[in-house]
Amino acid sequence: MDPLKQLISDDPSHSHLMELLASLCQGAIAVDQDANIVWLSDAYRELMGLDANQPVVGEPVTSILPTSYMPRVVKSGKPTFVDLMQINGRWCVVTRLPLRNADNEILGAVGFVFYDDLDSIQPLFDKFARLRRKFEHEKLLRPSKYALADLIGESEQMRQLRRQAERAAQLDTTILLLGETGTGKELLAQGIHQASPRRQGPFVGINMAALPESLVEAELFGTAPGAYTGAGQRGRTGKVQLADGGTLFLDEIAEMPLAMQAKLLRVLQEREVEALGSNRLEKVDVRVIAATAKDMRQLVDKGEFRADLYYRLNVLPITLPPLRQRSSDIPQLSEHILRQIQHETQLPPLVLSASALQWLQQYAWPGNVRELRNRLERACVMAEGEQIEAADLGAQDDLPTPLPEQNSRPASLKNRQQKASCEAIFEAIDACHGNKTLAAKQLGIGRATLYEQLKKCQN
Ligand SMILES: Nc1ncnc2c1ncn2[C@@H]1O[C@H](COP(=O)(O)OP(=O)(O)OP(=O)(O)O)[C@@H](O)[C@H]1O
Numbered sequence: 284m285d286p287l288k289q290l291i292s293d294d295p296s297h298s299h300l301m302e303l304l305a306s307l308c309q310g311a312i313a314v315d316q317d318a319n320i321v322w323l324s325d326a327y328r329e330l331m332g333l334d335a336n337q338p339v340v341g342e343p344v345t346s347i348l349p350t351s352y353m354p355r356v357v358k359s360g361k362p363t364f365v366d367l368m369q370i371n372g373r374w375c376v377v378t379r380l381p382l383r384n385a386d387n388e389i390l391g392a393v394g395f396v397f398y399d400d401l402d403s404i405q406p407l408f409d410k411f412a413r414l415r416r417k418f419e420h421e422k423l424l425r426p427s428k429y430a431l432a433d434l435i436g437e438s439e440q441m442r443q444l445r446r447q448a449e450r451a452a453q454l455d456t457t458i459l460l461l462g463e464t465g466t467g468k469e470l471l472a473q474g475i476h477q478a479s480p481r482r483q484g485p486f487v488g489i490n491m492a493a494l495p496e497s498l499v500e501a502e503l504f505g506t507a508p509g510a511y512t513g514a515g516q517r518g519r520t521g522k523v524q525l526a527d528g529g530t531l532f533l534d535e536i537a538e539m540p541l542a543m544q545a546k547l548l549r550v551l552q553e554r555e556v557e558a559l560g561s562n563r564l565e566k567v568d569v570r571v572i573a574a575t576a577k578d579m580r581q582l583v584d585k586g587e588f589r590a591d592l593y594y595r596l597n598v599l600p601i602t603l604p605p606l607r608q609r610s611s612d613i614p615q616l617s618e619h620i621l622r623q624i625q626h627e628t629q630l631p632p633l634v635l636s637a638s639a640l641q642w643l644q645q646y647a648w649p650g651n652v653r654e655l656r657n658r659l660e661r662a663c664v665m666a667e668g669e670q671i672e673a674a675d676l677g678a679q680d681d682l683p684t685p686l687p688e689q690n691s692r693p694a695s696l697k698n699r700q701q702k703a704s705c706e707a708i709f710e711a712i713d714a715c716h717g718n719k720t721l722a723a724k725q726l727g728i729g730r731a732t733l734y735e736q737l738k739k740c741q742n
């Protein structure tokens with residue numbers, strides 16, 4: 284006869300003892316030295332969602348609870364007095380004790396589960412949840428990669444921007460990054476995080492424009508276990524909670540649905556967050572950096588963005604200058620990007636020809652540094668020699684390569700007219716930041732005509 288079975292069920296006094304223990308908790312289970320189930324209380328059955336007559340005695344405990352620690356307890360002989368475990372989607376406190384005979388040999392183990400009256404250990408749950416979030420974050424999210432020094436440029440605007448960012452990093456206030464597309468808002472946000480006292484904490488970014496409205500709430504604030512079909516038994520940790528102790532980067536903030544704005548306001552005002560479907564407020568410690576290329580004031584005036592949230596976000600606005608206002612940075616920036624591309628692609632080094640550089644410095648850069656990168660990438664592929672020419676940058680299909688000076692013979696009227704109309708076209712395209720449809724409209728010509736004319740200008 285198995286000595287453990289004997290211990291538990293044959294001796295009436297022991298059996299009584301087990302029942303007494305079981306009555307004190309919300310589930311009890313006993314396993315033998317191989318971690319096979321020898322006994323379990325009715326409450327445990329219920330907790331596991333097992334049928335009353337489903338035979339489980341003799342089965343490995345992991346067959347009903349794959350994450351069970353009981354095999355480890357019988358192997359190590361060490362008890363775990365208090366542990367937190369999720370059983371069937373419910374957080375429980377569990378106690379596991381090895382059972383030994385008189386010769387101190389391990390016979391098996393018993394486990395007790397508690398989930399009622401756990402209010403007194405709520406702080407423990409919170410702490411555990413925080414640690415778990417930290418772990419998840421480290422596992423799932425890329426750490427912030429960039430430092431402020433990665434913002435290239437020695438123009439006065441860039442120097443000022445870096446100085447401003449340094450100072451802002453030290454203050455723990457909300458920051459609003461403003462600037463056209465591709466000016467480096469995300470890069471700056473990461474740089475500020477790296478320069479801030481929160482650098483050891485997580486940097487968690489979320490792009491409001493990339494999420495369908497229906498997912499924003501769950502993604503940002505998380506979901507309680509079983510909050511809605513599809514949320515899963517375990518629930519989901521929101522980005523706000525994941526950023527606890529660090530920086531939350533809200534990219535394209537202008538796209539945030541109005542309904543979510545109130546919830547974000549609470550995070551900023553009260554430092555509290557409520558997961559979807561839960562009725563518990565959790566404290567979070569995050570610094571928010573928001574970014575947008577849109578005119579927030581205008582959105583507020585139109586009623587598309589909450590004024591109270593705007594004021595909360597606009598505590599410390601930082602504006603990134605467009606590339607065309609700091610064209611002195613273009614040579615250094617291009618060199619830096621070219622080196623990056625060469626490093627990534629292992630292509631042989633290429634240099635910019637004088638005319639290519641000239642073109643880069645007078646182009647209007649509607650897509651700013653991102654566009655510069657794209658054009659240089661393209662050029663690295665297109666270039667045939669060791670030099671990148673203006674044509675490799677796509678100069679001819681977009682904007683002005685400066686017209687070669689005509690020789691000294693007086694130009695014909697036709698040529699002069701052509702030159703004047705080219706200048707007008709380039710000027711209009713520049714003024715419209717490269718948007719040709721808009722430029723055509725301003726010139727009072729059709730888009731097709733504009734393209735036709737442009738072609739002539741480039742011949
Ligand atoms: N000053 C800079 N020095 C070096 N690289 C830069 C600089 N500014 C931007 N970049 C690079 O340009 C690209 C675009 O930058 P980023 O994604 O930060 O722009 P953004 O302002 O967030 O644009 P969007 O509004 O379109 O999201 C990135 O590859 C980034 O590394």
Ligand SMILES: [Mg+2]
Pocket residue numbers: 468469534
């Ligand atoms: Mg961005």
